[in-house]
Amino acid sequence: MNMNEIRQRGLSIARDSVRQENLVSTGGVLELLPDALESLSMDKEYLLRRIEDELRKPTMNPLNAVLGIFGMRIIHTENTLSTLGGELEGESGLRVTEESAGEASQFLRLNEETLAGAAKEMAERLGAAERSAKETEIYLKEQNAALHAEAERGNEALSQLRADYQDALKSVAERVQYILSLQGPDGADAVTKQLGELLTDLNMEAVWHGELSDESAAEGLFTVFRTTGTERRREKPCVLLDGKPLLKGVRFETDEPAGT
Helix, strand or coil: CCHHHHHHHHHHHHHHHHHHHCCCCCHHHHCCHHHHHCCEEECHHHHHHHHHHHHHCCCCCHHHHHHHHHCEEEEECCCCCCCCCCCCCCCCCEEEEECCCHHHHCCEEECHHHHHHHHHHHHHHHHHHHHHHHHHHHHHHHHHHHHHHHHHHHHHHHHHHHHHHHHHHHHHHHHHHHHHHHHCCCCCCHHHHHHHHHHHHCCEEEECHHHCCCHHHHCCCEEEEEECCCCCCCCECEEEECCEEEECEEEEEECCCCCC
């Protein structure tokens, strides 16, 4: 391959790699690979001088002298190869081996300016990609922090709404409980009916002590006050929310006077 073919092949390989890895922001860096390849070239003048120097040396095998520059050597597995004229053709015992070429193999030239330019362009593109990634990371962190703060505020507002709702329910229950205490457990007028419907709409229920089947069912639902007076006391029903006591009811028990 000549240098132009190498460059085109390098560009094709780079683009294939970009497609295979689905690179977007950093894919252009690989397309600079041919520029890096162009920084290497063969030092023809040095190579010619080395060949001339090797050919001037007294040797029985000038071909190996030239191949040695490239780190190779041709050997005959049966006989020593001493001449070139017609000796290679049809020989089955010949084999090329690799060996150290030493300092003589320094025929490659590095164009540091070309390589530095390619490296600079790669670094600039990678730097731009890193800055873009960093900016995106910072933006996402800021957005996440803002969303977290907003969620916290939302949770606080929701907690407050729940507390306010519970307070409102309790206020309604207290008001209904008071009105029902005025109506009494036997109240059957329109007001009592409407109050019952209101409680039902709010998943609440008013339960009088006399409606319970036994005393054990009243445990925890009523506060009991003992009295010796004969005046009439107003009992209050227990108000349940979702089947659990929201407001305890009130009932009175009369103690018999001593000595009766």
